Amino acid sequence: MIKLEKVSKTYRTDKVETLALKDIDLHVGKGEFVAMMGPSGCGKSTLLNIIGLLDRPGQGRVHIDGVALSSYRDKDVARLRNKTFGFIFQSFHLIPDLRVIDNVELPLLYRSMGNGERSRLAREALERVGLGARMEHFPNQLSGGQQQRVAIARAIVGRPQILLADEPTGNLDSKMSAEVMDILLKLNSEGTTIVMVTHDEQEARRVGRIVRVFDGQLVGKEHAHAA
Numbered sequence: 773m774i775k776l777e778k779v780s781k782t783y784r785t786d787k788v789e790t791l792a793l794k795d796i797d798l799h800v801g802k803g804e805f806v807a808m809m810g811p812s813g814c815g816k817s818t819l820l821n822i823i824g825l826l827d828r829p830g831q832g833r834v835h836i837d838g839v840a841l842s843s844y845r846d847k848d849v850a851r852l853r854n855k856t857f858g859f860i861f862q863s864f865h866l867i868p869d870l871r872v873i874d875n876v877e878l879p880l881l882y883r884s885m886g887n888g889e890r891s892r893l894a895r896e897a898l899e900r901v902g903l904g905a906r907m908e909h910f911p912n913q914l915s916g917g918q919q920q921r922v923a924i925a926r927a928i929v930g931r932p933q934i935l936l937a938d939e940p941t942g943n944l945d946s947k948m949s950a951e952v953m954d955i956l957l958k959l960n961s962e963g964t965t966i967v968m969v970t971h972d973e974q975e976a977r978r979v980g981r982i983v984r985v986f987d988g989q990l991v992g993k994e995h996a997h998a999a
């Protein structure tokens with residue numbers, strides 16, 4: 773599903789060069805749930821952005837579902853990204869002036885479909901995260917855990933094959949974190965491939981496979997083979 777070969781990435785500013793990733797080989801199979809761990813600044817977000825086609829590697833190859841990223845032009849990459857991936861962030865990135873249902877419909881605005889179909893899919897996504905009764909609320913009327921579940925509904929509304937989550941429980945207390953993890957585990961059991969950055973060892977152990985990043989490299993042998 774996701775295959776990275778010898779991926780490196782260097783950030784360049786006027787004076788400084790930062791080697792953010794070095795020779796990353798990573799294979800994530802269809803239906804896997806992978807927790808990515810490592811200290812701040814080790815390259816986790818860069819890696820997630822490259823997997824999610826938000827950024828291109830400096831060197832190396834990225835294959836998504838068997839197709840090489842290098843064979844895509846920029847505008848086709850955007851289409852592939854929107855079709856394939858759902859993104860979840862630490863700070864939920866909900867739009868405060870929009871009702872929950874309208875937030876969840878947002879990713880569908882770029883697809884050709886009628887209002888009725890959009891709203892049906894958004895309702896269905898909200899029901900999957902247990903928020904069928906909160907559709908008319910505004911984000912600030914919900915708890916942090918509920919807001920993150922709205923963000924998950926927004927991420928899955930377009931039925932992506934892969935969910936990428938950058939510290940989805942980083943701003944949540946343990947009870948709300950467990951709520952969010954329960955939903956991610958359920959989505960995974962229903963077939964969605966997930967890569968999640970986390971700082972929480974206990975949470976990572978619930979996931980099963982842990983990939984550890986240190987100074988831009990993967991450490992240990994766990995990353996070598998997909999399950």
Ligand code: ADP
Pocket residue numbers: 783784785790791792810811812813814815816817818819
């Ligand atoms: P993590 O997510 O593990 O905290 P990042 O991927 O954000 O790590 O960062 C990896 C390294 O690359 C860090 O040294 C960071 O300062 C640097 N970096 C990240 N983004 C940029 C950028 N846009 N420009 C320059 N350096 C960056």
Ligand code: ADP
Pocket residue numbers: 817821826859861862863864865938939
């Ligand atoms: P957080 O701090 O909540 O983890 P950030 O705002 O730092 O999230 O975003 C993490 C990464 O995702 C950044 O590299 C950012 O450019 C990217 N990003 C943020 N919002 C979006 C979005 N709506 N769509 C695509 N990429 C995004």
